[in-house]
Amino acid sequence: MKESLGATGLILNEPLLWEKGKKGRCGFSFPRRDVEPCPLDEELTGEGPDFPDLSEVDVVRHYTRLAQWNFGVDTGMYPLGSCTMKYSPKTNEKQASLPGFTGAHPLLPSSLSQGALKMMFEFEQYLNEITGMYATTLQPAAGAHGEFTGMLIIYAFHKKQGAQRSKIIVPDTAHGTNPASVSLCGFRPVPVTSNEQGILSVEAIAEIMDQDTAGIMVTNPNTLGLFEENIQKIAQIVHAKGGLVYCDGANMNAVMGMVKMGNIGIDVMQLNLHKTFSTPHGGGGPGSGPVSVAKHLEPFLPVPRVVEENNTYILAEDYPDSIGKISAFHGAFGVIIKAYSYIRSMGPENLKKASQLAVLNANYIKERLKGTLHLPYDRPCMHECVFSDKHQATQNIATLDMAKRLMDYGFHPPTVHFPLVVPGAIMVEPTETESKEDIDQFIETFKAIASEARENPDLLHHAPKSCKVKRLDEVTAARKPCLTG
Amino acid sequence: MKEISEIYLPDDVRYAEDHEWARLEVDKVRIGLDDYAQDQLGDIVFVELPQVGDTFKQGEEFATVESVKAVCECYLPVSGKIIAVNTALEESPELVNNSPYGDGWFVEVNPGDLSEMENLMTHVACMEKLKGAA
Amino acid sequence: MIYLPHTDEDIFSMLQVLGADNLDDLFSTVPEDCRFTGDLNLPEALSEWELNDHMSTLSNTMAVSPEYKVFVGAGSYEHFIPASVSYLLGRSEFVTSYTPYQPEMSQGTLQAIYEYQTLAARLLGMEVATASHYDGATALAEALLMAVRITKRKKVAISSLIHPLYRRVIQTYFGPTGYEVVELPYLNTGVTDTTGLDEMDDLAAVAIQSPNFFGCIENLQVLGQKAHDKKTLFVASFTEALAYGLLKSPGSQGADIVGGEGQSLGIPRSFGGPALGILASGKKHMRSLPGRLVGKTKDLDGKTGFVLTLATREQHIRREKATSNICTNNSLCALAAAMYMASVGGTGIRKLAQLNHDKAEYLKNKLKKAGVGIPFDSPTFNEFVVEFPSGFETTHKHLLEKKIIAGLCLSPYYPELANHYLLCVTETRSKNDMDTLVREVKS
Structure with missing residues (x-):
C-alpha cells in the first residue's frame, strides 16, 4: 500500500471570536461621512449589538485557523453517498463573482437585467434537455425546497382537477426530506417497501395506488444506488389511477445523457445543482433545486417565469394557475451561474461521460471491496454502492468505528447509517472526478482498516486520533444544549 | 445493549405492547417507560411530556422520548386525565435511563377505567414476549 | 476534459475488473426502453477562455454600480463588503x-x-x-x-x-x-x-x-x-x-x-x-x-x-x-x-447604521425641499417613500438613461399608491450622487 495520506501537521488553537479583540479596533474601512449627523429619536435606538471589536488581521487569522480544521473536496476524496461531492471547478467561482452578476439588483426593470435573464432562460432549456422535461423553474433554493415545490405543483394539479387527494406513496429507501416535504404540503406519506432486489416492485405499487393517492415520490436511481427498473410500469399504474409521478433527481449524476426522465413517465422532478452540476456545497449550502415538469404541469410552475420575446427577455407573472412564489426573488442566482458555467464547460459529450465514469468508479469500488465489506444487494450499481458492517459486527466493530478510522488515513468517511433499510449502512459515492489511483488507495485503506478490525480493534474504537478533536460528546450537547456563547 | 435476561421487569407494574409501564397507586396510575425501551434507545436526551389537565384515551400518544439520533412516541397505557408530570425530567432526562421505574417516571393519571389495567401484560407475560421476539 | 481524470488505460483496466467490455455495459440494469440513445442537444464545450468571454458579455449588460447609481433597496441592499x-x-x-x-x-x-x-x-x-x-x-x-x-x-x-x-x-x-x-x-x-x-x-x-x-x-x-x-x-x-x-x-x-x-x-x-x-x-x-x-x-x-x-x-x-x-x-x-459582523464589530456596526440613517435623511430632506411629497411621517432608517408629481414615470425613464435608478415604483405592489416610489440610501451612495438625483428630479 502507498504511504497513508493521513498525517498531522501544525494546526493552531483559536478561541471564540468574542474572546479576542479589544474595544476600539475595527476591521472595516469606513466610508467617508459627507453628510451632517442626524440623530434618531432615542426612544427608537438601542444599545447596539454586543459584538467584539477586531482588526482585519484578527479576523483573517481567526478564519484561516478555523479553515485549517476543515476537510473539503479540494483537500481529498469525499465519498459521501447521496451527496455527489464532485470537484467544483474554479472557473465557476470566477464567473459567479463577475461584478455585473454580484452587484445585480433583483427588482430592476428587465431591460437592465438582460444578461442574467438570458442566462437563466438558456439554463432552463439545458435542464429541459438533460431531463427530457418540458419546462423548468430555477426558484427553489435547495433540493428539499425543490421537492416542496414539486409537491405544491402536484397539489395544485389535483385542486385544478376538482378533487384533492390526501396521500403520496414514498418508498422506504427515500431521503428523509421526501416524507417531510410531503407532509409540509398537507399530504400523508404512505410507505412502501422495496423488494429483495432493493427496488420497487410493480405489484407493491399496484396494491396501494388508489383514487385518493395524489402520486408517488421515487428517487431514481434510488438511495441503494440501484436503477428503478420497473419505473415505466409503476408510472403507468399511478397514471391510470389519476396520480402523478415525482422523481427525486438528487442522484441524476448517474444518468446524464443516458436516461431522460421525461421519457420514462416522470411528471415532475428536482435537480440538485450542488450535486450533479458541481456547485460547491459550502459546508451546508447554498444549494439550488430547480424543478422540471412535463407539459401538463407547466401552468403550475412558480412565477415570475423568464420568457423570450424577439430576443429580449422579460419576467412574466401572468400564470393564473401558478403555485405562486417559493423564494423572495429568483432563487439562488449565484449558484445557478456556476452550474451554467459547468454545463457550458462540459458540453454534451462530457456530461454523459461524467455519468459513465461516476458509475464506473462506483462499480469498481463495489467489486473490489465486496469481499472485505458485506454487500447486501450484489447487483450492478449506478453511481453509488451500499455496504454494511455485518462482517465486522462480529468483532464488535460498527460502521461508525470504520468511518472514524478512515479520517486518520486522510479520507472523508462515506455516508453512514443511511439508507435505513440497510442496518449499519456504509454508502460510498466516489463521483467521476476521483482518479483510479485515488480510488485504489481508498480501497486499500478500507482493506487495511478491516484487518485492523480483526487484529487491533482499539485502533478503530479510539479513532480518529489525528483530527483537531477526538469523538465528541453528543449526548451532553443534546441534553444541555449550548447554542450561543 | 443488555441481553434479554438482563432486562429488569418488576412485578408491581403492568406492561403495554409499546413498552410503557403502569403502576396502580391507590386511586391514581403512575406511568413510565420500561427497562427494555430505555436500553434500546440508549442515552435519553429529552422527554416531551403533556400538560397537567390533558386527557387521553388508552393507546393515544401522550409523550415523546428522544435519544441523540432517534425519537420514540409513547402511548398512554390507560385512559385518563393527567394529574402530574415528572418535571425533574426537564433538567435530567437521564433519570429514564438510570431509574426507569423510580425517579424516571413520566406522568400520573387519574384513570377513567381501571379495568383497562387488566388488558396490560404482567411481568411474566412481558418477559415471554421479549424472549419470543429475540 | 480537465475535470475527468480517467485515461483510456484507466477505463480499460477498471472495466476488466468488472468484466465489462465498454462503459455502456455498466448500465445493464437500465431497461432498454428507458435508455436515451441519442446525443444531448446542448451547446458544445467551451474552453475556459471562451467561457470567460461569453460570461463577461452576459454580465456586462447588467445595470450595476459604479456605472449606475441605484437608489433601490426593497429587500436587496448595496453595502460595502471588505x-x-x-x-x-x-x-x-x-x-x-x-x-x-x-x-x-x-x-x-x-x-x-x-x-x-x-x-x-x-x-x-x-x-x-x-x-x-x-x-x-x-x-x-x-x-x-x-x-x-x-x-x-x-x-x-x-x-x-x-x-x-x-x-x-x-x-x-x-x-x-x-x-x-x-x-x-x-x-x-x-x-x-x-x-x-x-x-x-x-x-x-x-x-x-x-x-x-x-x-x-x-x-x-x-x-x-x-x-x-x-x-x-x-x-x-x-x-x-x-x-x-x-x-x-x-x-x-x-x-x-x-x-x-x-x-x-x-x-x-x-x-x-x-x-x-x-x-x-x-x-x-x-x-x-x-x-x-x-x-x-x-x-x-x-x-x-x-x-x-x-x-x-x-x-x-x-x-x-x-x-x-x-x-x-x-x-x-x-x-x-x-x-x-466580526469585521465591522460592535462599535463599527453602530457607526455604520447611523451613517446609513443620516445619508437617507439627507436625501429625504433635500427632496422635501425640492417639493417632492413625503407621504408617511414615521421615522425611517435607510429607506423611505416619496410621492412624485404625476407623470413622473417619464422622468424615471429619463433618469435611467442617465444611469440613475430613482427608486422602486410602488404601484405594482400597492395599487393605491400611484406615483409613489421607495428610495434607499446606504453608505455606498455619496452626497454627490444624491445631489445629482435631486437636481435631475427638479429639472
Missing part, C-alpha cells in the same frame, strides 16, 4: 465541504456557525438563532408555521407592510395547509394598523416587519404587548439587518420568534440569491425551531468542540413529523455574515 471577507470566504476548506455530519473533520465550519448563531442572536436580542435558512421570506414563513405548531392554532395575522414578495411566499407555504393568513392594513403614518387585532381571536402569531416595507420603524413594543395579551406569539421580521446596529432589537421589544433577511451583512446582492434567512427564538421554543443547530460540547479528552445538535427535530430522523423539510441551508452565507 476584501478580507470575500477572500476568507473563498477558502476551499469552507467552500468545498459538506454539511458537518462528521464533526471531527469539520470543526472549522462548526465553530464558525456557532459563532454566527451567537452574533445573529446578539444582533436581534434573541437567545437562539439557527444555522441559516434560504432567505428572509422562507425564514418568515417557517417562523409562522413554527408558531402554528407551538400554539396549535390555525390563523396568523401579518402586516401588509411586510415585504410584498415575502407575503406571497407565505401564501404559497400556507396554501395547502388549511391555515389562514389575514393581513393587517396600514395607517397614513406609514406603520401597521393593529386595531383589527382586538377582534381577532385564536391567533397563532402576529407578524410585523421593522423597518417595514415603506422603511418606517414600527413600535414593536406596543405590538408585542398586544400580542402577548392575547396569548399570541409575536413574530418580528426584517429585510435590512443593518438597522439593528442602531434600533432597539426585536428581542428587547418582546419578540418570541424573529425571521428575516441577512443579505446586508456581507453578502452580495447577486440578483437576489443566494441570500441568508435568519431565524431566531427564545430558548423556550428552541426545540420547535426548524433547521440545523450547532452546539458546544467536549471531546473524549475534555477539549471543547462543536457538533450539530437537537437533530431529532429534523427530517433525516423524524421524517414526516419533522419541524421542516430543510436539509441543505445557506451555510456559506451565514459564514459570510459572521465574517462581516
Whole structure:
C-alpha cells in the first residue's frame, strides 16, 4: 500500500471570536461621512449589538485557523453517498463573482437585467434537455425546497382537477426530506417497501395506488444506488389511477445523457445543482433545486417565469394557475451561474461521460471491496454502492468505528447509517472526478482498516486520533444544549 | 445493549405492547417507560411530556422520548386525565435511563377505567414476549 | 476534459475488473426502453477562455454600480463588503465541504456557525438563532408555521407592510395547509394598523416587519404587548439587518420568534440569491425551531468542540413529523455574515447604521425641499417613500438613461399608491450622487 495520506501537521488553537479583540479596533474601512449627523429619536435606538471589536488581521487569522480544521473536496476524496461531492471547478467561482452578476439588483426593470435573464432562460432549456422535461423553474433554493415545490405543483394539479387527494406513496429507501416535504404540503406519506432486489416492485405499487393517492415520490436511481427498473410500469399504474409521478433527481449524476426522465413517465422532478452540476456545497449550502415538469404541469410552475420575446427577455407573472412564489426573488442566482458555467464547460459529450465514469468508479469500488465489506444487494450499481458492517459486527466493530478510522488515513468517511433499510449502512459515492489511483488507495485503506478490525480493534474504537478533536460528546450537547456563547 | 435476561421487569407494574409501564397507586396510575425501551434507545436526551389537565384515551400518544439520533412516541397505557408530570425530567432526562421505574417516571393519571389495567401484560407475560421476539 | 481524470488505460483496466467490455455495459440494469440513445442537444464545450468571454458579455449588460447609481433597496441592499471577507470566504476548506455530519473533520465550519448563531442572536436580542435558512421570506414563513405548531392554532395575522414578495411566499407555504393568513392594513403614518387585532381571536402569531416595507420603524413594543395579551406569539421580521446596529432589537421589544433577511451583512446582492434567512427564538421554543443547530460540547479528552445538535427535530430522523423539510441551508452565507459582523464589530456596526440613517435623511430632506411629497411621517432608517408629481414615470425613464435608478415604483405592489416610489440610501451612495438625483428630479 502507498504511504497513508493521513498525517498531522501544525494546526493552531483559536478561541471564540468574542474572546479576542479589544474595544476600539475595527476591521472595516469606513466610508467617508459627507453628510451632517442626524440623530434618531432615542426612544427608537438601542444599545447596539454586543459584538467584539477586531482588526482585519484578527479576523483573517481567526478564519484561516478555523479553515485549517476543515476537510473539503479540494483537500481529498469525499465519498459521501447521496451527496455527489464532485470537484467544483474554479472557473465557476470566477464567473459567479463577475461584478455585473454580484452587484445585480433583483427588482430592476428587465431591460437592465438582460444578461442574467438570458442566462437563466438558456439554463432552463439545458435542464429541459438533460431531463427530457418540458419546462423548468430555477426558484427553489435547495433540493428539499425543490421537492416542496414539486409537491405544491402536484397539489395544485389535483385542486385544478376538482378533487384533492390526501396521500403520496414514498418508498422506504427515500431521503428523509421526501416524507417531510410531503407532509409540509398537507399530504400523508404512505410507505412502501422495496423488494429483495432493493427496488420497487410493480405489484407493491399496484396494491396501494388508489383514487385518493395524489402520486408517488421515487428517487431514481434510488438511495441503494440501484436503477428503478420497473419505473415505466409503476408510472403507468399511478397514471391510470389519476396520480402523478415525482422523481427525486438528487442522484441524476448517474444518468446524464443516458436516461431522460421525461421519457420514462416522470411528471415532475428536482435537480440538485450542488450535486450533479458541481456547485460547491459550502459546508451546508447554498444549494439550488430547480424543478422540471412535463407539459401538463407547466401552468403550475412558480412565477415570475423568464420568457423570450424577439430576443429580449422579460419576467412574466401572468400564470393564473401558478403555485405562486417559493423564494423572495429568483432563487439562488449565484449558484445557478456556476452550474451554467459547468454545463457550458462540459458540453454534451462530457456530461454523459461524467455519468459513465461516476458509475464506473462506483462499480469498481463495489467489486473490489465486496469481499472485505458485506454487500447486501450484489447487483450492478449506478453511481453509488451500499455496504454494511455485518462482517465486522462480529468483532464488535460498527460502521461508525470504520468511518472514524478512515479520517486518520486522510479520507472523508462515506455516508453512514443511511439508507435505513440497510442496518449499519456504509454508502460510498466516489463521483467521476476521483482518479483510479485515488480510488485504489481508498480501497486499500478500507482493506487495511478491516484487518485492523480483526487484529487491533482499539485502533478503530479510539479513532480518529489525528483530527483537531477526538469523538465528541453528543449526548451532553443534546441534553444541555449550548447554542450561543 | 443488555441481553434479554438482563432486562429488569418488576412485578408491581403492568406492561403495554409499546413498552410503557403502569403502576396502580391507590386511586391514581403512575406511568413510565420500561427497562427494555430505555436500553434500546440508549442515552435519553429529552422527554416531551403533556400538560397537567390533558386527557387521553388508552393507546393515544401522550409523550415523546428522544435519544441523540432517534425519537420514540409513547402511548398512554390507560385512559385518563393527567394529574402530574415528572418535571425533574426537564433538567435530567437521564433519570429514564438510570431509574426507569423510580425517579424516571413520566406522568400520573387519574384513570377513567381501571379495568383497562387488566388488558396490560404482567411481568411474566412481558418477559415471554421479549424472549419470543429475540 | 480537465475535470475527468480517467485515461483510456484507466477505463480499460477498471472495466476488466468488472468484466465489462465498454462503459455502456455498466448500465445493464437500465431497461432498454428507458435508455436515451441519442446525443444531448446542448451547446458544445467551451474552453475556459471562451467561457470567460461569453460570461463577461452576459454580465456586462447588467445595470450595476459604479456605472449606475441605484437608489433601490426593497429587500436587496448595496453595502460595502471588505476584501478580507470575500477572500476568507473563498477558502476551499469552507467552500468545498459538506454539511458537518462528521464533526471531527469539520470543526472549522462548526465553530464558525456557532459563532454566527451567537452574533445573529446578539444582533436581534434573541437567545437562539439557527444555522441559516434560504432567505428572509422562507425564514418568515417557517417562523409562522413554527408558531402554528407551538400554539396549535390555525390563523396568523401579518402586516401588509411586510415585504410584498415575502407575503406571497407565505401564501404559497400556507396554501395547502388549511391555515389562514389575514393581513393587517396600514395607517397614513406609514406603520401597521393593529386595531383589527382586538377582534381577532385564536391567533397563532402576529407578524410585523421593522423597518417595514415603506422603511418606517414600527413600535414593536406596543405590538408585542398586544400580542402577548392575547396569548399570541409575536413574530418580528426584517429585510435590512443593518438597522439593528442602531434600533432597539426585536428581542428587547418582546419578540418570541424573529425571521428575516441577512443579505446586508456581507453578502452580495447577486440578483437576489443566494441570500441568508435568519431565524431566531427564545430558548423556550428552541426545540420547535426548524433547521440545523450547532452546539458546544467536549471531546473524549475534555477539549471543547462543536457538533450539530437537537437533530431529532429534523427530517433525516423524524421524517414526516419533522419541524421542516430543510436539509441543505445557506451555510456559506451565514459564514459570510459572521465574517462581516466580526469585521465591522460592535462599535463599527453602530457607526455604520447611523451613517446609513443620516445619508437617507439627507436625501429625504433635500427632496422635501425640492417639493417632492413625503407621504408617511414615521421615522425611517435607510429607506423611505416619496410621492412624485404625476407623470413622473417619464422622468424615471429619463433618469435611467442617465444611469440613475430613482427608486422602486410602488404601484405594482400597492395599487393605491400611484406615483409613489421607495428610495434607499446606504453608505455606498455619496452626497454627490444624491445631489445629482435631486437636481435631475427638479429639472
